[in-house]
Amino acid sequence: MEAMSVELDNQNSEDPGSPPMKNIDIWKDILNSAKFIVAPMVDASELPWRLLCRRHGAQLCYTPMLHSSVFCRDPKYRKEALVSTPEDRPLIVQFCGNDPDILLEAALLAEGHCDAIDINIGCPQAIAKRGHYGAFLQDDWDLLRRIVSTLSGKLKIPLTCKLRVFPEIDKTVRYALMLQNAGASLLTIHGRTREQKGPLTGLASWKHIRAVREAVKIPVFANGNIQCVQDIEHCIQETGVQGVMTAEGNLYNPFIFEGRYPPSWEPAEEYLDLVERHPAPSSYIRGHLFKLFQHTLCLAENQEERAILARNSTMESFRHVVQAVKNRYLPYHEGRLSWRKRNDDDQMESSLDYNLTLPPWLCQPYVRDSPQEHLNKVEAKRMELESNGEDKRKFQDEEGNEVSHKRLKKLRRIARRPNRSLSMKRRSDLCTACPNPLGFKCEYKLCRQCCRNKCFKENLDCPGHRNLTKTRRQMAIEFAAQRDDNKEVI
Numbered sequence: 283m284e285a286m287s288v289e290l291d292n293q294n295s296e297d298p299g300s301p302p303m304k305n306i307d308i309w310k311d312i313l314n315s316a317k318f319i320v321a322p323m324v325d326a327s328e329l330p331w332r333l334l335c336r337r338h339g340a341q342l343c344y345t346p347m348l349h350s351s352v353f354c355r356d357p358k359y360r361k362e363a364l365v366s367t368p369e370d371r372p373l374i375v376q377f378c379g380n381d382p383d384i385l386l387e388a389a390l391l392a393e394g395h396c397d398a399i400d401i402n403i404g405c406p407q408a409i410a411k412r413g414h415y416g417a418f419l420q421d422d423w424d425l426l427r428r429i430v431s432t433l434s435g436k437l438k439i440p441l442t443c444k445l446r447v448f449p450e451i452d453k454t455v456r457y458a459l460m461l462q463n464a465g466a467s468l469l470t471i472h473g474r475t476r477e478q479k480g481p482l483t484g485l486a487s488w489k490h491i492r493a494v495r496e497a498v499k500i501p502v503f504a505n506g507n508i509q510c511v512q513d514i515e516h517c518i519q520e521t522g523v524q525g526v527m528t529a530e531g532n533l534y535n536p537f538i539f540e541g542r543y544p545p546s547w548e549p550a551e552e553y554l555d556l557v558e559r560h561p562a563p564s565s566y567i568r569g570h571l572f573k574l575f576q577h578t579l580c581l582a583e584n585q586e587e588r589a590i591l592a593r594n595s596t597m598e599s600f601r602h603v604v605q606a607v608k609n610r611y612l613p614y615h616e617g618r619l620s621w622r623k624r625n626d627d628d629q630m631e632s633s634l635d636y637n638l639t640l641p642p643w644l645c646q647p648y649v650r651d652s653p654q655e656h657l658n659k660v661e662a663k664r665m666e667l668e669s670n671g672e673d674k675r676k677f678q679d680e681e682g683n684e685v686s687h688k689r690l691k692k693l694r695r696i697a698r699r700p701n702r703s704l705s706m707k708r709r710s711d712l713c714t715a716c717p718n719p720l721g722f723k724c725e726y727k728l729c730r731q732c733c734r735n736k737c738f739k740e741n742l743d744c745p746g747h748r749n750l751t752k753t754r755r756q757m758a759i760e761f762a763a764q765r766d767d768n769k770e771v772i
């Protein structure tokens with residue numbers, strides 16, 4: 283299981299132009315032989331969460347995916363994205379993008395703050411398709427080769443890639459070899475194809491991961507199917523990888539690497555204490571608490587706490603929810619009361635396929651339906667609607683096409699908007715500065731973030747985005763002048 287030294291010049295038979303000699307063993311020398319790895323997670327692998335996980339066995343963490351172009355041009359985004367502490371190491375900063383020069387510029391700005399740079403070539407979301415990044419670069423090996431060789435050739439720290447597999451094992455192996463030969467120092471293989479997402483996620487293929495591990499000389503991390511610490515050992519045995527990365531398993535139980543299933547309030551309280559010292563957006567905090575309390579908040583008796591968590595954004599309300607759940611279940615946890623599933627919960631549970639082996643207040647995996655189970659359920663629902671005469675598609679749009687009730691409601695909402703034709707046309711447009719959707723009322727034809735940057739730099743207002751930078755600055759100047767006048771009078 284030893285990671286081999288990376289002598290890229292020797293391997294670079296496919297791409298003679300790229301990387302210089304880098305005689306390092308990234309896994310041993312830089313990443314301290316990390317075996318337990320917290321995945322990059324947008325809105326979720328932020329500093330306080332990483333610190334929590336590190337205290338409980340995580341040996342390597344990634345930042346959430348950062349947009350390379352926004353990172354280059356927006357100092358505020360950069361500052362927030364790079365927030366870290368000395369304990370937060372080793373740390374890998376992950377970027378997405380498709381322009382080698384922009385990715386390089388972003389990586390150079392980040393390299394002093396981390397131990398390696400990772401390129402996300404596994405994101406399967408629609409936004410990645412529109413922006414042509416993530417897993418959609420799988421179709422453009424030449425571009426990927428240029429990205430990897432440019433960055434690995436110019437950075438002082440190693441360049442790694444996180445990728446998804448192709449359905450075919452041999453193509454996946456060729457793909458991994460191409461990345462290695464272009465200069466990647468380590469590969470994280472998420473053993474799912476880009477089509478395996480949402481309810482069709484299903485199982486990851488460790489066979490693909492093993493084949494890559496056997497073919498490449500650089501270290502490999504495995505990702506997928508990790509719900510408990512035993513899965514990690516199992517995965518290492520089956521695939522021979524150096525380390526194992528988990529995302530969802532870690533979100534539902536941040537103590538996963540210690541092999542513990544703590545009462546959910548334990549990590550929740552520790553996380554909130556960390557947030558007091560290292561603030562995070564309330565949406566991230568809410569997301570974490572929903573996952574930690576997944577199995578209690580779906581019970582009928584906790585609907586008030588669920589609503590409080592959904593509607594509020596203050597630390598006080600977050601602490602209130604944690605304390606309320608703790609007060610309710612601590613007597614059971616300590617054995618002062620005996621727990622038994624109550625009937626009034628059955629209805630809530632059935633909709634979630636609630637099938638726990640541990641009591642609900644303990645952090646534990648959230649097991650989804652398999653894709654086949656999901657498709658069977660969709661089909662059963664459709665047949666039920668049909669037999670009740672409630673065909674989902676009995677509604678029609680303006681052109682007489684059959685649509686679902688949900689779609690019809692959306693079309694009606696769109697129709698009620700002022701400037702309908704204009705708004706519909708513009709909504710399909712993209713921001714002129716980045717691949718994100720355009721704010722359709724924006725003065726400058728930009729998305730919210732780009733508009734905010736423009737207004738900040740050029741001292742402008744954008745009423746469409748309700749951004750009043752210029753007005754506020756003017757007010758501040760007037761206020762300061764008024765204050766100075768008052769001082770003089772005094």
Ligand SMILES: Cc1cc2nc3c(=O)[nH]c(=O)nc-3n(C[C@H](O)[C@H](O)[C@H](O)COP(=O)(O)O)c2cc1C
Nearest residue numbers: 321322323324326346347402472506507528529530
């Ligand atoms: C909330 C969330 C955010 C994610 N964000 C990222 C990301 O920023 N970059 C990335 O490469 N993958 C991201 N992923 C994918 C995970 O890193 C991981 O590859 C995937 O969830 C499979 O691992 P798992 O089976 O352990 O969940 C995200 C996953 C989740 C659940």
